[in-house]
Amino acid sequence: MPPANGGYMVAAYVAAGVIYLAYSVWLYWRSRDR
Amino acid sequence: MTAIPSAERALKRGGILMAIGLAAVAVVYVRALVFTPEEATQGLAQKIFYIHVPSAWVALYLAYAIVGIFSVLYLLLKDPRLDLVASSSAEVGTVFATVVLITGPIWGKTVWGTWWTWDARLTSTLFLYFIYLAYLVLRSAVEEPGRRARYCAVLGILGALLVPFIHMTVYLFRTLHPMPVVLQPGRPQLPGSMLITLLSSFVAFTVFYAGLLARRYAWARLRAARAQEEADASR
Numbered sequence: 001m002p003p004a005n006g007g008y009m010v011a012a013y014v015a016a017g018v019i020y021l022a023y024s025v026w027l028y029w030r031s032r033d034r
Numbered sequence: 035m036t037a038i039p040s041a042e043r044a045l046k047r048g049g050i051l052m053a054i055g056l057a058a059v060a061v062v063y064v065r066a067l068v069f070t071p072e073e074a075t076q077g078l079a080q081k082i083f084y085i086h087v088p089s090a091w092v093a094l095y096l097a098y099a100i101v102g103i104f105s106v107l108y109l110l111l112k113d114p115r116l117d118l119v120a121s122s123s124a125e126v127g128t129v130f131a132t133v134v135l136i137t138g139p140i141w142g143k144t145v146w147g148t149w150w151t152w153d154a155r156l157t158s159t160l161f162l163y164f165i166y167l168a169y170l171v172l173r174s175a176v177e178e179p180g181r182r183a184r185y186c187a188v189l190g191i192l193g194a195l196l197v198p199f200i201h202m203t204v205y206l207f208r209t210l211h212p213m214p215v216v217l218q219p220g221r222p223q224l225p226g227s228m229l230i231t232l233l234s235s236f237v238a239f240t241v242f243y244a245g246l247l248a249r250r251y252a253w254a255r256l257r258a259a260r261a262q263e264e265a266d267a268s269r
Contacts, residue, residue, distance in 0.1 A: 005076070005077040005078045005079040005144050006077075006078040008078075008079050008082070008140050008141070008143060008144045009067075009078040009079055009081050009082055011140055012082040012085065012086070012136075012137040012140040012141065013063060013067065013081075013082075013085060015133070015136050015137065015140070016085045016089065016133045016136070016137055017063070019129065019132055019133050019136070020056070020059065020129070020133065020242070021056070023126075023129045023246070024052060024056055024246065027052075027246060027249055027250060027253075028049065028052070028249070030253075031045060031249060031250070031252070031253035031256075
């Protein structure tokens with residue numbers, strides 16, 4: 001297997017993780033009880 | 035006034051479930067990346083499957099299906115809470131659909147050699163995504179709550195009607211997209227270790243979705259309860 005495939009895998013996991021974490025944090029902050 | 039304290043408690047419960055879901059997704063990351071064997075022909079790129087497929091499951095078969103079901107119920111029963119569930123699910127579902135549409139091309143680039151192709155599965159999923167973006171825009175564009183709920187319910191139902199069609203696109207058309215390996219008649223076509231990773235990712239992403247939905251819905255309820263209280267006070 002070309003080693004580049006690992007890079008694509010990491011890119012996909014990082015992209016998904018960033019989106020999920022960012023939305024969770026954003027939802028948490030904007031819905032905090034004020 | 036009991037609506038506000040009860041929404042605040044629901045907000046806390048949603049936050050806890052959201053954190054549990056996030057932790058479960060992290061566990062799936064570790065299992066998929068470290069403890070699942072590499073696939074023979076696609077190599078490491080195949081592991082994208084463990085985030086792409088459960089995200090698609092949550093976005094299309096859970097979140098957008100719930101938008102459709104709760105929108106129908108709203109039109110029948112006119113209970114504003116049904117509209118709040120539908121709109122919360124649409125927002126959360128769109129986050130998952132964003133991940134589907136980002137991880138798909140990353141996988142496609144390595145396995146197909148192209149980021150994007152205008153085949154039936156990809157194109158119809160992109161159009162579904164646009165419909166729910168329009169849904170979210172429509173929500174912020176209509177001020178009057180009753181009218182907003184009615185318009186959005188209609189759009190939400192029309193969008194959800196696309197989901198069974200999108201599921202069938204890989205059978206109906208000549209498409210590059212792989213066939214379902216689990217959500218299909220017959221036995222799952224995966225070796226045991228990969229199947230366990232995939233099924234646990236389905237569970238983890240479902241819990242994560244439930245947490246996000248619970249938190250988002252509780253917040254919508256809290257806002258509605260506060261708006262109601264203000265309206266009552268100014269009367």
